[in-house]
Amino acid sequence: MSEAAQNNPAFTPRVFSGIQPSGGLTLGNYLGAMKRFLDMQGSGIETIYCVVDMHAITVWQDPEALRKQTRELTAGYLAAGLDPTKSILFNQSQVPEHAQLAWIFNCVARLGWMNRMTQFKDKAGKNAEKASLGLYAYPALMAADILLYHATQVPVGEDQKQHVELTRDIAAKFNHDYGTEFFPMTEPVIEGAATRVMSLRDGSKKMSKSDPSDASRINMTDDADAIAKKIRKAKTDPEPLPSEPAGLAERPEARNLVNIYAALSEQSVDAVMADVGGKAFSEFKPMLADLAVAKLAPISTEMARYMEDPAEIDRILADGASRARKIAAPILKKTYEIVGMVGA
Numbered sequence: 001m002s003e004a005a006q007n008n009p010a011f012t013p014r015v016f017s018g019i020q021p022s023g024g025l026t027l028g029n030y031l032g033a034m035k036r037f038l039d040m041q042g043s044g045i046e047t048i049y050c051v052v053d054m055h056a057i058t059v060w061q062d063p064e065a066l067r068k069q070t071r072e073l074t075a076g077y078l079a080a081g082l083d084p085t086k087s088i089l090f091n092q093s094q095v096p097e098h099a100q101l102a103w104i105f106n107c108v109a110r111l112g113w114m115n116r117m118t119q120f121k122d123k124a125g126k127n128a129e130k131a132s133l134g135l136y137a138y139p140a141l142m143a144a145d146i147l148l149y150h151a152t153q154v155p156v157g158e159d160q161k162q163h164v165e166l167t168r169d170i171a172a173k174f175n176h177d178y179g180t181e182f183f184p185m186t187e188p189v190i191e192g193a194a195t196r197v198m199s200l201r202d203g204s205k206k207m208s209k210s211d212p213s214d215a216s217r218i219n220m221t222d223d224a225d226a227i228a229k230k231i232r233k234a235k236t237d238p239e240p241l242p243s244e245p246a247g248l249a250e251r252p253e254a255r256n257l258v259n260i261y262a263a264l265s266e267q268s269v270d271a272v273m274a275d276v277g278g279k280a281f282s283e284f285k286p287m288l289a290d291l292a293v294a295k296l297a298p299i300s301t302e303m304a305r306y307m308e309d310p311a312e313i314d315r316i317l318a319d320g321a322s323r324a325r326k327i328a329a330p331i332l333k334k335t336y337e338i339v340g341m342v343g344a
């Protein structure tokens with residue numbers, strides 16, 4: 001029995017996760033999150049996936065760009081293999097219960113907890129006074145996204161682990177304060193060789209949609225030439241690849257490229273090292289570029305095809321939202337009753 005099921009015997013197993021339409025989809029989002037989402041789609045557990053547009057506006061988004069990015073991310077989910085008849089796929093703002101539950105959780109979460117969130121510190125940087133209140137409250141909205149569906153498992157990349165832990169803290173405090181067992185203790189699912197894909201320009205920084213340097217990331221819409229060029233120019237060191245994974249410990253850029261190779265080829269890092277150990281980067285980088293193009297080109301072609309029919313994308317999102325609301329509305333109603341809201 002999975003940890004999630006053991007910890008939540010009273011809850012039907014359910015998977016929820018989301019991605020922000022805050023820019024184009026990156027290889028990091030794909031390997032760290034989306035590919036994992038798709039693996040869970042066929043697992044027999046209900047899967048709910050979201051385009052979290054309300055999270056995206058915690059930093060400035062041009063309205064026209066936000067609309068495009070929302071549709072493009074939806075196209076990315078579909079092109080990568082999400083089947084909207086098997087999973088629920090929708091954008092967050094079409095289900096207002098997310099914002100409603102987030103307010104309740106704003107009143108449960110403690111300032112001390114929020115102050116420990118490293119993503120806020122990273123994103124607000126030195127100018128925290130000018131960051132939006134929404135960016136600070138982001139993890140409480142994320143807890144609402146998850147708990148609104150009583151999700152027991154959340155597939156995420158390594159960077160979101162702290163937020164899923166905060167979700168558990170919020171659920172536990174709510175349950176304790178109101179003397180109930182209403183919310184589950186959600187488990188993060190962080191698996192695979194690429195739980196933290198790093199920037200191609202700096203092995204100490206996460207690959208990110210919003211990095212000002214386009215060369216730092218592979219976008220899912222990049223063509224074969226762009227992918228090959230970015231991999232060729234990726235920062236590395238002058239040594240050949242070691243033959244044991246331990247030899248990558250102090251070589252973050254080399255480790256990153258090997259992890260990407262392992263995730264794309266669905267092999268363990270050990271198996272990849274056995275194959276490529278001893279090779280120079282001048283030999284390994286073209287192998288990686290060929291593999292990346294072979295895996296990503298069909299997805300980007302499909303994405304472009306979906307983008308030719310935005311009305312169909314909007315229809316899929318609206319249908320997903322109405323199915324999501326059928327689950328969310330009764331859970332919010334019960335939450336209001338527990339809290340003491342009259343008329344709930």
Ligand code: AQP
Nearest residue numbers: 020022028029032033156157195196197207208209210
């Ligand atoms: N580099 C990464 N490696 C592995 N997983 C990653 N994820 C993001 N970057 C990497 C995972 O993708 C999911 C969606 O992330 P998000 O869009 O909600 O926000 P994020 O984590 O802040 O991603 P970005 O790309 O860095 O967006 P911006 O630049 O807008 O902040 C999550 O599961 C995340 O772990």
